[in-house]
Amino acid sequence: MLKYQDVAKKIQQAIYQQNLPKGTQLPNIEGLIQQYQVSRTTIIKALNRLERHGVIYQIQGSGIFVRQPKKQGYLNFLESHGFSVDLNDLPGSSQVFNVDVMQPNVKVKEYLQCEDDEYVYYIKRLRLVEGKVYGFEQSYYRKKIVSYLNKEIAENSIFSYVKDICKVNIGFSDKYFKAIKLDEDIAPYLGLNAGDPALCVEEIFYTSSGEPFDFSQIIYHYDNAKFFVQSHSK
Amino acid sequence: MLKYQDVAKKIQQAIYQQNLPKGTQLPNIEGLIQQYQVSRTTIIKALNRLERHGVIYQIQGSGIFVRQPKKQGYLNFLESHGFSVDLNDLPGSSQVFNVDVMQPNVKVKEYLQCEDDEYVYYIKRLRLVEGKVYGFEQSYYRKKIVSYLNKEIAENSIFSYVKDICKVNIGFSDKYFKAIKLDEDIAPYLGLNAGDPALCVEEIFYTSSGEPFDFSQIIYHYDNAKFFVQSHSK
DNA sequence: GAGTGGTCTAGACCACCGG
């Protein structure tokens, strides 16, 4: 475990465990250096990480403060698939329709930058949160990188499996999204009618060596799925 | 101008001006140190910044590469209001309906953490991009922080005005969003019908000293407004 | 194993906030 990640984790845990309200001032940098016995730079790196993740904010000349807690019921959009490190997520499950190996169509092939003779896993599943239908997902994984998948894995977290078992390091992602009108093929999955609204998200995930390995299209239920993003100018 | 920001800007400009295709390898860190005459740490800070903004990606043991250019027609969700630093944005304009001073309602008051006797500017406007209706925005600015606004300012960029003229430093933001069904009050603004889909985004912007100064609700046209977000695990 | 990015350190100095 890297030091700055470790320190960041510990500071975050301290905040959550003590249930510190927003605006609470943390010890200054000198204090944190003493507490965690690392260099100033390492503390700063940890703090910047927490700041980017919306846990704290720093004010030059003033101090370090606990930031607004996440609004209830909203999902962190950036961490909704890959980068979740933390706890306090809602209990989710998946209803898997199929896990097939196939050759990608033109669109998928381009997104995943596949060779001509490559195969991909095609998974269709319904995502549920607290028993409510959250979204309908169709995803494609390059067999070259994720060599094996099955229904059981897809019922749980594919990403945990990919990270922990396949030892794939996840690097970065692109997400594209917009509101759409549901068509009659997909609406029934969500228990909605054709013409109803939905949020359509297309995601491409890359390994840390820059290779795309997952393309997913997720159609989110317009009433059940709500998201937030925290952003920072630094 | 801070050195690392300056270096980041120059590297980014070099990429765009030479129109380097995705995957192009940049000089190694040693080379960049020589080129820009700053320390290793400063180069790394600049590179990390560019990486977070989706301009490049770095692979340990391998090199620094140009990342996928943004998909045409999609707006950077995180930079769509406050943090835009760059060029190549689409030409936008606004049709302003009103700029009023009023006392905030309960919801706005809470979001903006207003005192009991505070006033806010209330602005209603239609956002257009390339002549097409993009979204319908209702926004509130705390008079305490943004002491003056008028129609002309609202027709251009309120954020530029707030930053450059009011000397407000923008720190961070929270955005909440979901798909909704348009009601009959708002649909006409977008040239759509009640029941049509839309993307509803609520944003709160904070100054760099942690005070909220702007709350906005924007209803985006489901066909005209498309967004992307680039994310990184580091 | 050579080359490359990533982490970590100690310490100097700068920029900002608030009394």
Place this chain on the structure above:
DNA sequence: CGGTGGTCTAGACCACTCA
């Protein structure tokens, strides 16, 4: 003005990729 966070430096060492 004192205290606080932010930047920048030089340099050591670690971790990864790829031929």
